[in-house]
Amino acid sequence: MQATVTSNENIFGSYFHLEVAAKGIGRKAGPGTFYMLKVASGTDPLLRRPISLHRVVSDDAVRFLYKSVGRGTNILGRLVPGDSLDIIGPLGNGFKVGKSVKLAMLVAGGIGVAPLLGLAEHIMKTRTDVTVVAFIGGRSEEDLLAIQEFRELGVRMYLCTEDGSLARCGIVTDTIEEYIKRYAPSGTKGWEMFSCGPKGMLRGVDAIASMHKIKHHASLEANMACGVGACMGCVVSILDRKAGVPVYKKVCDDGPVFDAEDVVW
Ligand SMILES: Cc1cc2nc3c(=O)[nH]c(=O)nc-3n(C[C@H](O)[C@H](O)[C@H](O)COP(=O)(O)OP(=O)(O)OC[C@H]3O[C@@H](n4cnc5c(N)ncnc54)[C@H](O)[C@@H]3O)c2cc1C
Numbered sequence: 001m002q003a004t005v006t007s008n009e010n011i012f013g014s015y016f017h018l019e020v021a022a023k024g025i026g027r028k029a030g031p032g033t034f035y036m037l038k039v040a041s042g043t044d045p046l047l048r049r050p051i052s053l054h055r056v057v058s059d060d061a062v063r064f065l066y067k068s069v070g071r072g073t074n075i076l077g078r079l080v081p082g083d084s085l086d087i088i089g090p091l092g093n094g095f096k097v098g099k100s101v102k103l104a105m106l107v108a109g110g111i112g113v114a115p116l117l118g119l120a121e122h123i124m125k126t127r128t129d130v131t132v133v134a135f136i137g138g139r140s141e142e143d144l145l146a147i148q149e150f151r152e153l154g155v156r157m158y159l160c161t162e163d164g165s166l167a168r169c170g171i172v173t174d175t176i177e178e179y180i181k182r183y184a185p186s187g188t189k190g191w192e193m194f195s196c197g198p199k200g201m202l203r204g205v206d207a208i209a210s211m212h213k214i215k216h217h218a219s220l221e222a223n224m225a226c227g228v229g230a231c232m233g234c235v236v237s238i239l240d241r242k243a244g245v246p247v248y249k250k251v252c253d254d255g256p257v258f259d260a261e262d263v264v265w
């Protein structure tokens with residue numbers, strides 16, 4: 001679909017908020033789904049770039065949070081209101097919050113926070129029986145993103161930076177362990193984790209989740225060429241429980257969210 005850029009704001013350093021409008025673009029968008037953005041109108045670069053839904057603004061508008069890291073996202077950073085953007089989506093399975101969830105632990109590393117704000121918003125709107133807590137980590141103060149938005153939603157946050165420039169000095173798994181130590185003695189029934197961030201962080205979070213028998217939904221990243229299940233460029237190894245062996249699954253089509261217990265890290 002052709003969307004129109006309504007704003008593209010450099011919020012800090014290499015981080016941007018991009019808002020686009022197109023009829024129905026936000027209607028089917030669930031938390032954790034993503035869009036494939038064609039950053040230039042010609043063939044260079046040829047491939048679309050996957051960017052997660054950050055927030056549904058309305059049925060006809062969505063917001064992205066992205067980090068400019070290379071050629072494609074640098075071009076995105078130059079878009080101005082009124083520009084046209086070719087978009088496919090929403091794509092992927094997104095996060096599913098089961099009926100038995102009582103505590104949703106959102107775990108983000110750096111730009112991995114992008115899909116988790118939308119998840120927090122979705123839970124707060126639709127599930128008054130669920131408490132949301134967010135564990136957000138980044139290298140430095142400038143990498144702690146969407147803090148104000150989480151605060152406005154009333155989500156309790158546990159923040160940390162690797163260099164200690166803001167909040168606790170350390171990594172996000174430290175804050176989760178402390179939280180569990182403090183609150184888990186009364187049980188982890190109904191607790192589930194929803195994470196997005198670098199692979200090393202996801203693996204660490206998963207080790208904690210398994211140790212405490214907390215179900216963990218991890219949103220994975222992979223380089224994507226098509227985004228719609230056609231090229232097999234984004235496969236990851238996932239355990240097939242019935243067969244007891246790992247099989248290839250497509251991050252774009254079967255994911256990006258997987259039961260972390262089954263991911264072959
Ligand atoms: C499902 C999904 C959702 C995503 N959501 C977001 C989001 O909401 N916001 C955001 O900023 N980014 C997101 N990403 C990552 C984003 O797609 C990449 O950063 C982007 O494609 C890089 O394109 P580029 O041309 O700017 O960089 P390139 O020039 O292609 O690469 C620059 C550097 O970034 C690395 N890189 C490229 N693609 C990826 C990737 N998919 N994952 C990790 N590293 C990569 C390269 O290895 C290289 O080091 C998401 C990725 C996936 C798979």
Ligand code: FES
Nearest residue numbers: 227229231232252
């Ligand atoms: S990106 Fe082509 S199959 Fe996933």
